[in-house]
Amino acid sequence: MSRLQKQGLLLIAIALVEIALLANMVHSRVGLLKKGQEVLIETGNFDPRDLFRGDYVSFNHQLTRLSLKDLGGDDNFPRGSDVWVVLEPDASGVSRPVSVHRDRSVETVGTTIIKGQVRVLSKTSLSNVTYGIERYFVPEGTGRALEQAAGKDFFIIVAVAPSGEAAIKGLKRGGKLIYEEPLF
């Protein structure tokens, strides 16, 4: 095989692997949005800018800070560790945390369990817990408008996979769906 043929084959292989990786990313997110269990989470927001992905609205939702004394489950978490939060819908259909655990080995009949990561912790609370649903990317310059329009009663609709992985599925304000995430 000549050097040029080898280079050609390598270039084709690299292009195919890279395109396959991109396709796999899309496939896994579409699967999560399609099949994941849907929960509604109350949130506030503000908008900064990401280095690679442009403007976004950052959600400061109610699962970001968890008060250990008000929740069941475990109470000793190392910083940076994974946490599993059990959610239960209240009378209005909004999912609220009921317990927080160090591992996945908890019964979830009639409830949803979402996986997060602890950033800051104290003896009584976990702060800045992230779930991968904290950023909502918007067209350039429109973040502030969305923030002002959001006001109170602003919710994110989240799809949660059995593994606890979560994805933003839509936005709701005052019971009205204002955005629904297309699959493609």
Add this chain to the structure above:
Amino acid sequence: MFYRNRLAADLERWESSGFIDAQTRAAMLADAESRWPRLELGTVISVLAAVLIVLGVITFVAANWQEIPRLWRLALIVAVVSAAYGSAFVAFRASADYLAHAAILIGVGAFGAGIMLISQMYHISGDTSTFLMMWMAAAGITGALLHSKPSLTAAVLLAVIWSYWTRSHSGMGNGYYHLAFLPVAAVLAALMWRERWRTGIYVVTFAVLVWCIGNIFGFAARLDLIVAAGGVLIASAPIFRSRKPEFSFDNLLVGCGLVLGFGGLIYAMLEVAEPSELMKYVMPEQAGIVLVLAIFTALSAELTRQQNRTHYIEALIAMGLAVFALFGLKGAGKLWTATPLYDWILAAIALTGLILAYRTEASNHSRGVFLVVSLLITAELMVIYFKTMGSYLSTSAFFIGCGLLLAGFATTMLLVERRKVVA
């Protein structure tokens, strides 16, 4: 020491030993220089074009432009990846290796833009570190398989960004060391070594220094300054060591000038409204990084020590021009919405100055200054990227327009060189 310098030194020695006369020495050097591959400039310009196009694609993604449906945007990115690798093959077939490596760099960059586009499409916020690692791995593997130095350099840059991002988003605070960076840096250094590319080794060394400073700063405030200052002193030592016994004032001047020029440029990148407010906002962490960059600059000065020194002056003028233009950009920040043309003119002046400096240095084979000017251009592009030319879309258009222009220039150069060879 590079071939030209070694040859010049040898010829001088042979002349003084009486093996050849002055006329023969000059004729031999002129003959060697006339056969010197001028494609160095082509490499630089084509890689610069690739960097501009990649920045343009990333900025296009960041614009999150809704006029084009997101699936079409993704298809566009996949098309860019495929076209880039296809172009690389065509360039390899035409024995235009430097154009091929530039195209590979575009492919690697567009792949990263694709990752970021998908994470933007699906609002994925928690996996940025994994995405950066994936991008870095793709750049490293592509660079290793295709012996592509620009891709390997991109992998080093991405490794630094990946490490910084992971550490700053870990929530672990001070005392957390992102040790995973070190084996990655070792692998990248081994790949540079395999390519027998000395500049690549320097780039990895520089990345490790930046990592050290970033991590040490978390351990103890101000320690980074002491370490960096010590590093500068050690790195500056060779500048004072002249091959000839007498003290070399111009080396010192050049070293200081380059350090000041480079430091000034980085300072200009800090978030300040006016140059007069500069010192108020300088954080120890940033000062540490400036000092590490100064070490690198001093090493570059040492690398170019044996060169014809008039080139240093040209490089300094280019840097001064860049710093001036950057301050202009900063000052114009408030007026951007009113006078976008002003920004374009300033940015164009700065870029033109730097490209002219490249050209001058290229014709004189001064690679050390090349390296410094390359870093300056990168810094300049980063500033434009962060500040944006009015909006993401217009910045993207600016980058892609400049990139295509330079790509056309590099291709024309190749054709002219080929015609000369045939003639």
